[in-house]
Amino acid sequence: MAKVAVVFHSGYGHTQRVAQFVAEGASAELITIDANGDITEAQWATLDAADAVIFGSPTYMGMASWQFKKFADASSKRWFTSAWKDKVAGGFTISASPSGDKLSTIQYFITLSQQHGMIWVGQPAMNDGTINRIGSNSGVMAQVGPTSPAEDIPQGDLDTAKAYGARVAGVAAKLKA
Secondary structure (H helix, E strand, O other): OOOEEEEEOOOOOHHHHHHHHHHHHHOOEEEEOOOOOOOOHHHHHHHHHOOEEEEEEEEEOOEEOHHHHHHHHHOHHHHHHOOOOOOEEEEEEEEOOOOOOHHHHHHHHHHHHHHOOOEEOOOOOOOOOOOOOOOOOOOEEEEOOOOOOHHHOOHHHHHHHHHHHHHHHHHHHHHHO
16 A cells, blocks of 8 residues: 655635545545645655655645745755655645636646656546546646635535545555555
Protein backbone atom coordinates (compact mmCIF):
# COMPACT_ATOMS: atom_id res chain seq x y z
CA MET A 1 0.00 0.00 0.00
CA ALA A 2 1.28 3.43 -0.92
CA LYS A 3 1.54 6.37 1.48
CA VAL A 4 -0.49 9.26 0.12
CA ALA A 5 -0.78 12.83 1.39
CA VAL A 6 -3.34 15.40 0.33
CA VAL A 7 -2.04 18.95 0.81
CA PHE A 8 -4.57 21.72 0.29
CA HIS A 9 -5.68 25.22 1.12
CA SER A 10 -9.34 26.00 1.70
CA GLY A 11 -10.62 29.52 2.15
CA TYR A 12 -14.26 28.84 3.00
CA GLY A 13 -14.48 25.07 3.56
CA HIS A 14 -15.37 24.00 0.03
CA THR A 15 -11.90 22.77 -0.91
CA GLN A 16 -11.62 21.06 2.47
CA ARG A 17 -14.77 19.06 1.75
CA VAL A 18 -13.44 17.93 -1.62
CA ALA A 19 -10.07 17.14 0.02
CA GLN A 20 -11.79 14.89 2.55
CA PHE A 21 -13.30 12.81 -0.26
CA VAL A 22 -10.01 12.64 -2.17
CA ALA A 23 -8.27 11.55 1.04
CA GLU A 24 -10.95 8.96 1.79
CA GLY A 25 -10.50 7.41 -1.64
CA ALA A 26 -6.71 7.39 -1.27
CA SER A 27 -6.59 6.43 2.43
CA ALA A 28 -4.46 9.55 2.67
CA GLU A 29 -3.34 11.92 5.36
CA LEU A 30 -4.76 15.43 5.06
CA ILE A 31 -2.40 18.38 5.35
CA THR A 32 -4.05 21.77 5.61
CA ILE A 33 -2.19 24.84 4.42
CA ASP A 34 -3.13 27.49 6.95
CA ALA A 35 -4.48 30.99 6.32
CA ASN A 36 -0.89 32.31 6.22
CA GLY A 37 0.17 29.77 3.57
CA ASP A 38 2.20 27.66 5.99
CA ILE A 39 2.45 24.03 7.07
CA THR A 40 4.44 22.61 9.99
CA GLU A 41 7.80 20.86 9.82
CA ALA A 42 6.03 17.61 10.74
CA GLN A 43 3.70 18.10 7.76
CA TRP A 44 6.68 18.72 5.45
CA ALA A 45 8.13 15.44 6.75
CA THR A 46 4.84 13.67 5.92
CA LEU A 47 5.00 14.99 2.35
CA ASP A 48 8.64 13.94 2.07
CA ALA A 49 7.78 10.40 3.22
CA ALA A 50 4.73 10.04 0.95
CA ASP A 51 4.74 7.97 -2.22
CA ALA A 52 2.10 10.28 -3.70
CA VAL A 53 1.10 13.89 -3.10
CA ILE A 54 -2.26 15.26 -4.21
CA PHE A 55 -2.50 19.06 -4.41
CA GLY A 56 -5.70 21.00 -3.79
CA SER A 57 -6.73 24.64 -3.87
CA PRO A 58 -9.78 26.70 -4.65
CA THR A 59 -9.56 28.58 -7.92
CA TYR A 60 -9.52 32.28 -7.10
CA MET A 61 -9.26 34.78 -9.95
CA GLY A 62 -8.23 32.04 -12.38
CA MET A 63 -5.45 30.48 -10.28
CA ALA A 64 -4.62 28.65 -7.08
CA SER A 65 -4.95 30.70 -3.91
CA TRP A 66 -1.97 32.77 -2.77
CA GLN A 67 -1.72 30.52 0.29
CA PHE A 68 -1.22 27.48 -1.95
CA LYS A 69 1.27 29.41 -4.06
CA LYS A 70 3.26 30.31 -0.93
CA PHE A 71 3.38 26.60 -0.03
CA ALA A 72 4.45 25.74 -3.58
CA ASP A 73 7.20 28.36 -3.49
CA ALA A 74 8.40 26.96 -0.16
CA SER A 75 8.59 23.49 -1.77
CA SER A 76 11.57 24.80 -3.75
CA LYS A 77 13.77 23.48 -0.94
CA ARG A 78 12.58 20.00 -1.96
CA TRP A 79 13.06 20.85 -5.64
CA PHE A 80 16.69 21.83 -5.01
CA THR A 81 17.47 18.35 -3.63
CA SER A 82 15.08 16.43 -5.95
CA ALA A 83 13.35 15.17 -2.80
CA TRP A 84 10.01 14.62 -4.56
CA LYS A 85 11.42 13.18 -7.79
CA ASP A 86 9.44 10.15 -8.98
CA LYS A 87 6.62 10.62 -6.46
CA VAL A 88 3.15 10.33 -7.91
CA ALA A 89 1.16 13.57 -8.09
CA GLY A 90 -2.42 14.65 -8.69
CA GLY A 91 -4.64 17.62 -8.07
CA PHE A 92 -8.13 19.03 -7.57
CA THR A 93 -9.86 22.38 -7.42
CA ILE A 94 -13.26 23.95 -6.93
CA SER A 95 -14.76 27.28 -7.92
CA ALA A 96 -18.13 28.99 -7.90
CA SER A 97 -18.56 29.16 -11.68
CA PRO A 98 -18.99 26.21 -14.04
CA SER A 99 -15.74 27.19 -15.76
CA GLY A 100 -14.18 29.55 -13.25
CA ASP A 101 -10.91 29.01 -15.10
CA LYS A 102 -10.29 25.91 -12.99
CA LEU A 103 -8.09 24.48 -15.74
CA SER A 104 -5.49 27.15 -14.95
CA THR A 105 -5.25 25.84 -11.40
CA ILE A 106 -4.94 22.21 -12.51
CA GLN A 107 -2.31 23.16 -15.07
CA TYR A 108 -0.42 25.01 -12.34
CA PHE A 109 -0.42 21.82 -10.25
CA ILE A 110 0.82 19.84 -13.25
CA THR A 111 3.63 22.34 -13.81
CA LEU A 112 4.55 22.25 -10.12
CA SER A 113 4.67 18.46 -10.19
CA GLN A 114 6.83 18.46 -13.32
CA GLN A 115 9.23 20.97 -11.76
CA HIS A 116 9.68 18.42 -8.99
CA GLY A 117 10.09 15.51 -11.41
CA MET A 118 6.88 13.88 -10.21
CA ILE A 119 4.59 11.57 -12.18
CA TRP A 120 1.17 13.16 -12.84
CA VAL A 121 -1.99 11.04 -12.72
CA GLY A 122 -4.99 12.19 -14.72
CA GLN A 123 -8.66 11.64 -14.05
CA PRO A 124 -10.04 9.12 -16.59
CA ALA A 125 -13.75 8.98 -15.71
CA MET A 126 -16.13 9.78 -18.56
CA ASN A 127 -18.62 12.60 -18.01
CA ASP A 128 -21.92 10.86 -17.39
CA GLY A 129 -23.70 13.95 -16.11
CA THR A 130 -22.89 13.08 -12.50
CA ILE A 131 -19.39 11.62 -12.32
CA ASN A 132 -16.86 14.04 -13.83
CA ARG A 133 -19.78 16.27 -14.82
CA ILE A 134 -17.38 19.16 -15.58
CA GLY A 135 -15.44 16.93 -17.96
CA SER A 136 -11.88 17.32 -16.68
CA ASN A 137 -9.36 14.62 -17.42
CA SER A 138 -6.36 16.54 -16.04
CA GLY A 139 -7.54 16.33 -12.43
CA VAL A 140 -10.70 16.80 -10.41
CA MET A 141 -12.78 19.93 -10.92
CA ALA A 142 -15.74 20.62 -8.66
CA GLN A 143 -18.24 23.47 -8.67
CA VAL A 144 -20.86 24.90 -6.36
CA GLY A 145 -22.65 28.24 -6.47
CA PRO A 146 -21.03 31.40 -5.08
CA THR A 147 -23.32 31.62 -2.05
CA SER A 148 -23.70 27.87 -1.48
CA PRO A 149 -22.22 26.18 1.58
CA ALA A 150 -19.75 23.31 1.21
CA GLU A 151 -22.55 20.86 2.02
CA ASP A 152 -24.16 21.77 -1.34
CA ILE A 153 -21.27 20.48 -3.46
CA PRO A 154 -22.89 17.99 -5.83
CA GLN A 155 -22.47 14.38 -4.72
CA GLY A 156 -21.16 13.47 -8.18
CA ASP A 157 -18.25 15.89 -7.73
CA LEU A 158 -17.48 14.32 -4.35
CA ASP A 159 -17.77 10.79 -5.77
CA THR A 160 -15.40 11.82 -8.58
CA ALA A 161 -12.96 13.15 -5.96
CA LYS A 162 -13.10 9.90 -3.99
CA ALA A 163 -12.55 7.77 -7.11
CA TYR A 164 -9.65 10.00 -8.14
CA GLY A 165 -8.01 9.62 -4.73
CA ALA A 166 -8.28 5.84 -5.12
CA ARG A 167 -6.77 6.05 -8.62
CA VAL A 168 -3.77 8.10 -7.48
CA ALA A 169 -3.16 5.71 -4.58
CA GLY A 170 -3.48 2.73 -6.93
CA VAL A 171 -0.96 4.12 -9.40
CA ALA A 172 1.43 4.92 -6.55
CA ALA A 173 1.09 1.36 -5.22
CA LYS A 174 1.83 -0.11 -8.66
CA LEU A 175 4.92 2.06 -9.08
CA LYS A 176 6.10 1.25 -5.57
CA ALA A 177 5.90 -2.50 -6.19
